[in-house]
Amino acid sequence: MDWDVYKVRGTVFMLQTVVAGEPIVLLKAAPAGALSLRTARADITLGCHMNKQHWITLQPDGGLDAAFVDELVTESYLLVVENMSQTQQPVDPATFGQRS
Known part of the structure; x- marks a missing residue:
C-alpha cells in the first residue's frame, strides 16, 4: 500500500492511500471532534493505522x-500548527483564514 503523506514543518497532518480500489484520507482531529464526527457520520471512521483518539478516516463512498x-x-x-512553537508556525492558527 502506497501512502501520500502531507506534512507541515515535518509533522504529518494528512495521509492518503487507496484501499480495495477506493481512496481514503486520514486526518488529525481533536479527540472530542473526532468522536462527534464518527458518531454523526458513517463515512467517517477511526483513524486507520493511527491513534484512534486523534485521527479519523474519511471513507470513499x-x-x-x-x-x-x-x-x-x-x-x-x-491542529498540527497550534502545537508548534510560535517561531515554527507558518501561519497564525488564531487568525488563519480571517480577512484583515
Whole structure:
C-alpha cells in the first residue's frame, strides 16, 4: 500500500492511500471532534493505522461534500500548527483564514 503523506514543518497532518480500489484520507482531529464526527457520520471512521483518539478516516463512498472535506483538512493542518512553537508556525492558527 502506497501512502501520500502531507506534512507541515515535518509533522504529518494528512495521509492518503487507496484501499480495495477506493481512496481514503486520514486526518488529525481533536479527540472530542473526532468522536462527534464518527458518531454523526458513517463515512467517517477511526483513524486507520493511527491513534484512534486523534485521527479519523474519511471513507470513499462519495457522500462527503468537498467543502466539508476542505474544512476537515484545514482543521487538521491547524491542529498540527497550534502545537508548534510560535517561531515554527507558518501561519497564525488564531487568525488563519480571517480577512484583515
